[in-house]
Amino acid sequence: MHQRILVTGGAGFIGCNFVRHLLAHTDAAVTVLDKLTYAASPPALEGLPEDRLRLVVGDVADASVVDPLVAEHDAVVHLAAESHNDNALRDPAPFVHTNLVGTFTVLEAVRKADVRLHHVSTDEVYGDLALDDPQRFTEDTPYDPSSPYSATKAGSDHLVRAWVRSFGVRATISCCSNNYGPWQHVEKFVPRQITNLLDGRRPRLYGAGDNIRDWIHVDDHSSALLTILERGRIGETYLVGADGERSNLEMVQLILRLMGRDPDDFDHVADRAGHDVRYAIETGHLRNALGWLPTYGDLEAGLAQTIAWYTDHEDWWRPHKAATEAAYAAKGQ
Numbered sequence: 001m002h003q004r005i006l007v008t009g010g011a012g013f014i015g016c017n018f019v020r021h022l023l024a025h026t027d028a029a030v031t032v033l034d035k036l037t038y039a040a041s042p043p044a045l046e047g048l049p050e051d052r053l054r055l056v057v058g059d060v061a062d063a064s065v066v067d068p069l070v071a072e073h074d075a076v077v078h079l080a081a082e083s084h085n086d087n088a089l090r091d092p093a094p095f096v097h098t099n100l101v102g103t104f105t106v107l108e109a110v111r112k113a114d115v116r117l118h119h120v121s122t123d124e125v126y127g128d129l130a131l132d133d134p135q136r137f138t139e140d141t142p143y144d145p146s147s148p149y150s151a152t153k154a155g156s157d158h159l160v161r162a163w164v165r166s167f168g169v170r171a172t173i174s175c176c177s178n179n180y181g182p183w184q185h186v187e188k189f190v191p192r193q194i195t196n197l198l199d200g201r202r203p204r205l206y207g208a209g210d211n212i213r214d215w216i217h218v219d220d221h222s223s224a225l226l227t228i229l230e231r232g233r234i235g236e237t238y239l240v241g242a243d244g245e246r247s248n249l250e251m252v253q254l255i256l257r258l259m260g261r262d263p264d265d266f267d268h269v270a271d272r273a274g275h276d277v278r279y280a281i282e283t284g285h286l287r288n289a290l291g292w293l294p295t296y297g298d299l300e301a302g303l304a305q306t307i308a309w310y311t312d313h314e315d316w317w318r319p320h321k322a323a324t325e326a327a328y329a330a331k332g333q
Contacts, residue, residue, distance in 0.1 A: 003029065010045070015190050022226065031053075031055075085150075099149075114172075122175055129278040151240050210247055220294040239282060258304055269333040270276060
């Protein structure tokens with residue numbers, strides 16, 4: 001068991017939920033390194049045990065910050081990343097800086113200090129599948145990224161594998177499907193639809209809504225990350241998913257139904273450029289090799305919990321809502 005864990009990007013959506021999971025399910029002391037960009041949520045770390053949690057504000061690409069921090073810890077879980085595709089299409093530069101240079105910086109730090117690393121990636125590195133393709137992504141699927149976001153994440157994965165092979169870095173990689181749950185910024189698909197409805201607006205659906213995503217509750221992703229950190233085989237990649245394939249149209253209609261609205265009460269908007277068609281995750285390797293299983297096997301139950309959270313935390317998401325919708329409106333979305 002790792003007693004001192006550094007979580008990069010630990011104030012972001014997945015990061016803060018993982019930190020909360022660590023503190024609830026282990027005795028580890030946790031340090032969060034986060035630049036506190038617009039997508040970070042310091043309130044998500046409030047009320048947690050102060051004797052076990054430390055927040056360091058800094059850039060993951062800054063070796064003068066990263067190197068001494070890494071040297072103080074037994075393990076690093078590297079979550080820091082720019083992740084919103086719409087932002088990547090508008091300005092790819094931050095994605096190159098954080099996702100590529102940041103990962104390089106972390107790799108050099110763990111190499112020098114001989115610290116265990118788990119690198120968190122995305123299923124988007126594999127590109128997309130046709131709607132009628134019976135296959136799912138596996139650990140052996142060739143990389144075929146299609147956006148600046150997924151390309152920089154693919155590049156970061158290649159760096160990790162090269163550092164494992166060339167320098168003996170003790171690292172694992174996980175590629176996860178689309179997450180939903182508490183503390184997710186309202187620019188993202190699920191919280192945008194939920195908060196639109198809470199705000200008296202209609203949900204907004206890209207194009208025809210045929211694009212399929214494989215959804216997983218962030219709590220299940222967190223439990224998978226801890227399982228891989230504790231029991232994963234060095235050099236291995238693990239795909240994380242919960243068999244939650246739904247089209248964007250189905251997701252919008254499910255949210256509408258769970259919130260007591262007509263399933264057709266939404267607006268179609270202009271589609272995203274280069275919008276991947278379908279993601280689907282085969283998670284047999286993670287489940288069979290490490291014995292992991294999701295808690296939210298029922299997507300509807302997970303969404304209902306998420307809707308309840310956003311309903312109860314309007315004070316958290318409200319300050320970001322107007323600017324987010326204005327930015328989408330400027331693009332006709």
